[in-house]
Amino acid sequence: MSGQTLYDKLWQAHLVHTETDGSALIYIDRHLVHEVTSPQAFEGLRLAGRRPWRAGAAVAVPDHNVPTTHRDAGIADPISRLQVETLDENCAEFGIVEFKMNDVRQGIVHVIGPEQGYTLPGMTVVCGDSHTSTHGAFGALAFGIGTSEVEHVLATQCLVSKQSKAMRVLVEGELGAGVTAKDVALAIIGAIGTAGGTGYAIEFAGSAIRGLSMEGRMTLCNMAIEAGARAGMVAVDDKTISYVQGRPAAPKGAQWEQAVAWWQTLVSDDDAVFDHEVTLRAEAIQPQVTWGTSPEMVVAVTGRVPNPANAPDAVKRADWERALVYMGLTADTPISEITIDKVFIGSCTNSRIEDLRAAAAVIQGRKKAANVTLAMVVPGSGLVKQQAEQEGLDKLFIAAGFEWRDPGCSMCLAMNADRLEPGERCAATSNRNFEGRQGQGGRTHLVSPAMAAAAALAGHFVDVRAF
Amino acid sequence: MKPFVHLNGLVVPLDRANVDTDAIIPKQFLKSIKRSGFGPNLFDEWRYLDHGEPGQDNTHRPVNPDFVLNQPQYQGAEVLLARENFGCGSSREHAPWALEDYGIRAIIAPSFADIFYNNCFKNGLLPIVLAADVVAQLFVETAATEGYRLQIDLAAQTVTTPAGAVFEFEVEAHRKHCLLNGLDDIGLTLQHVDAIRQYEAQRKLTAPWLFN
Ligand code: SF4
Numbered sequence: 001m002s003g004q005t006l007y008d009k010l011w012q013a014h015l016v017h018t019e020t021d022g023s024a025l026i027y028i029d030r031h032l033v034h035e036v037t038s039p040q041a042f043e044g045l046r047l048a049g050r051r052p053w054r055a056g057a058a059v060a061v062p063d064h065n066v067p068t069t070h071r072d073a074g075i076a077d078p079i080s081r082l083q084v085e086t087l088d089e090n091c092a093e094f095g096i097v098e099f100k101m102n103d104v105r106q107g108i109v110h111v112i113g114p115e116q117g118y119t120l121p122g123m124t125v126v127c128g129d130s131h132t133s134t135h136g137a138f139g140a141l142a143f144g145i146g147t148s149e150v151e152h153v154l155a156t157q158c159l160v161s162k163q164s165k166a167m168r169v170l171v172e173g174e175l176g177a178g179v180t181a182k183d184v185a186l187a188i189i190g191a192i193g194t195a196g197g198t199g200y201a202i203e204f205a206g207s208a209i210r211g212l213s214m215e216g217r218m219t220l221c222n223m224a225i226e227a228g229a230r231a232g233m234v235a236v237d238d239k240t241i242s243y244v245q246g247r248p249a250a251p252k253g254a255q256w257e258q259a260v261a262w263w264q265t266l267v268s269d270d271d272a273v274f275d276h277e278v279t280l281r282a283e284a285i286q287p288q289v290t291w292g293t294s295p296e297m298v299v300a301v302t303g304r305v306p307n308p309a310n311a312p313d314a315v316k317r318a319d320w321e322r323a324l325v326y327m328g329l330t331a332d333t334p335i336s337e338i339t340i341d342k343v344f345i346g347s348c349t350n351s352r353i354e355d356l357r358a359a360a361a362v363i364q365g366r367k368k369a370a371n372v373t374l375a376m377v378v379p380g381s382g383l384v385k386q387q388a389e390q391e392g393l394d395k396l397f398i399a400a401g402f403e404w405r406d407p408g409c410s411m412c413l414a415m416n417a418d419r420l421e422p423g424e425r426c427a428a429t430s431n432r433n434f435e436g437r438q439g440q441g442g443r444t445h446l447v448s449p450a451m452a453a454a455a456a457l458a459g460h461f462v463d464v465r466a467f
Numbered sequence: 468m469k470p471f472v473h474l475n476g477l478v479v480p481l482d483r484a485n486v487d488t489d490a491i492i493p494k495q496f497l498k499s500i501k502r503s504g505f506g507p508n509l510f511d512e513w514r515y516l517d518h519g520e521p522g523q524d525n526t527h528r529p530v531n532p533d534f535v536l537n538q539p540q541y542q543g544a545e546v547l548l549a550r551e552n553f554g555c556g557s558s559r560e561h562a563p564w565a566l567e568d569y570g571i572r573a574i575i576a577p578s579f580a581d582i583f584y585n586n587c588f589k590n591g592l593l594p595i596v597l598a599a600d601v602v603a604q605l606f607v608e609t610a611a612t613e614g615y616r617l618q619i620d621l622a623a624q625t626v627t628t629p630a631g632a633v634f635e636f637e638v639e640a641h642r643k644h645c646l647l648n649g650l651d652d653i654g655l656t657l658q659h660v661d662a663i664r665q666y667e668a669q670r671k672l673t674a675p676w677l678f679n
Contacts, residue, residue, distance in 0.1 A: 316484075
């Protein structure tokens with residue numbers, strides 16, 4: 001018999017019951033909750049007269065609707081405010097720990113889970129949010145769920161699921177200077193497509209992945225959902241364990257020793273067999289820029305906007321043509337000639353301390369270009385913000401003409417006041433360039449934090465390696 | 468949940484790949500704390516020419532006459548025909564809520580994004596995967612025939628065209644059972660209370676830190 005994949009091990013450790021058709025009841029260790037996808041779930045519990053099965057497994061935070069300025073004044077938009085207040089009330093009623101809007105530990109749900117040690121290796125982690133895949137960076141089985149499933153987990157601590165197929169994406173070699181986890185993620189999506197991972201749980205492996213920091217691995221796993229995968233994960237190693245050690249909710253003392261002993265087994269066996277395998281050479285990956293309205297519409301910064309005449313089939317050609325119209329771009333334009341109006345550095349993909357450091361390092365006393373009307377930095381959490389301020393990064397950003405904001409999802413999806421106006425073009429470190437994602441008619445180009453900072457200074461996309 | 472057994476539904480073709488849940492229901496409508504009433508804002512940015520906000524009276528908004536859902540021959544459609552990777556992106560269950568509220572009961576596509584696919588079943592919506600060439604053929608037939616309807620039989624797992632062509636589709640037994648009977652998952656899972664308790668007791672011994 002062949003060995004087990006990391007995914008097999010995680011799956012089996014959480015099996016509660018298996019049905020004859022292969023669907024299974026799996027146990028959920030950690031349930032992260034935010035204000036947008038939970039109100040109807042709590043309402044469902046209330047209507048059925050149910051209480052949470054294990055309230056201690058859940059942690060909540062408002063992040064999507066919170067303002068990134070003048071937070072002391074509360075939320076101006078009454079509908080957003082009601083949603084955040086509803087979360088506060090539900091958490092109080094059902095006994096769930098919540099980091100409220102003005103708590104320094106508040107932040108984007110996928111940033112604070114790992115930061116507080118609520119995300120641990122070997123766990124099943126769910127959240128009513130597709131980017132829950134982020135937590136797979138810890139050798140955890142983490143995936144997004146819908147609101148009915150949020151209610152299901154609250155009520156039963158379990159989910160009905162079926163084991164996905166296992167895919168391994170190997171990135172071998174060494175990444176070049178200026179090439180980051182974000183570029184790796186976009187290059188992978190460019191290679192396999194946004195549906196390439198459908199039906200699979202992806203394990204990212206290979207020497208280039210081992211070489212990534214935990215922040216980098218989170219960026220990569222975060223984007224696994226953009227490749228259509230159910231989950232993304234990276235095996236546990238020393239970096240994983242030292243990142244977790246000492247976090248507020250991490251185990252201590254004898255429990256720590258016991259936990260580490262198990263965590264160290266959370267790797268795919270040498271003879272494990274994957275249903276599908278993809279290999280990329282790290283050296284071949286260049287800084288990436290998306291040009292269209294799907295993350296798979298991506299090219300290297302040195303490239304050009306593609307020509308629909310060269311599309312592989314008719315459906316794709318129509319997609320590319322529509323994307324070019326929406327994006328206001330002409331086929332064959334060099335990426336470096338695309339000028340931008342706004343810059344957004346933030347989101348659960350790229351708002352951790354390492355991301356802010358990378359962006360700040362590009363600035364070096366320069367100023368944002370005059371045609372860039374707004375460049376904003378939105379740290380992923382209050383603690384990331386604090387850390388960055390201790391390092392003086394805020395001053396660097398402000399001196400360069402960037403705005404330094406309070407933590408939240410912000411212009412990643414523009415549910416709060418931060419948004420693009422119709423036709424505005426943005427270099428964003430977030431994860432989705434869908435039509436209207438950052439505001440109706442807004443045009444989003446996904447890039448790494450360093451590339452976003454460089455674009456802010458130049459006023460158009462530039463190759464950060466030559467900047 | 469409304470059970471799903473048979474449907475003989477008018478088909479509306481949405482000829483785009485990678486339709487994401489941001490397009491199905493834009494973010495501003497996610498601020499609602501309710502589960503219903505999303506239908507008028509289904510595909511809001513494609514359907515209307517102005518910017519929509521929650522709580523607005525949608526009956527007086529300028530509609531986009533080119534968008535397929537606005538065309539008179541597709542009014543009352545219950546089957547949405549789409550291309551690959553339908554429902555990708557955000558996990559928002561507001562997407563199936565909006566489709567269901569609008570009146571869609573089944574979606575046919577060559578592939579669906581995983582979370583969206585899951586969410587459909589929780590809301591009495593049936594996502595049907597058919598081969599890309601079959602879907603392409605259905606697009607052609609829908610365009611060529613006014614009032615094109617498809618018969619869907621969940622028990623038999625078949626889609627039948629007006630000309631009598633029958634296509635089989637797959638659906639997991641558990642999901643089919645829940646959908647046919649309109650059953651809610653939570654009640655079913657709670658039949659396994661003992662197994663869950665037993666799992667927890669065992670896990671507390673091997674991984675006590677998970678229960679701190
Ligand atoms: S930062 Fe963006 S992608 Fe991440 S959870 Fe918030 S809205 Fe979703």
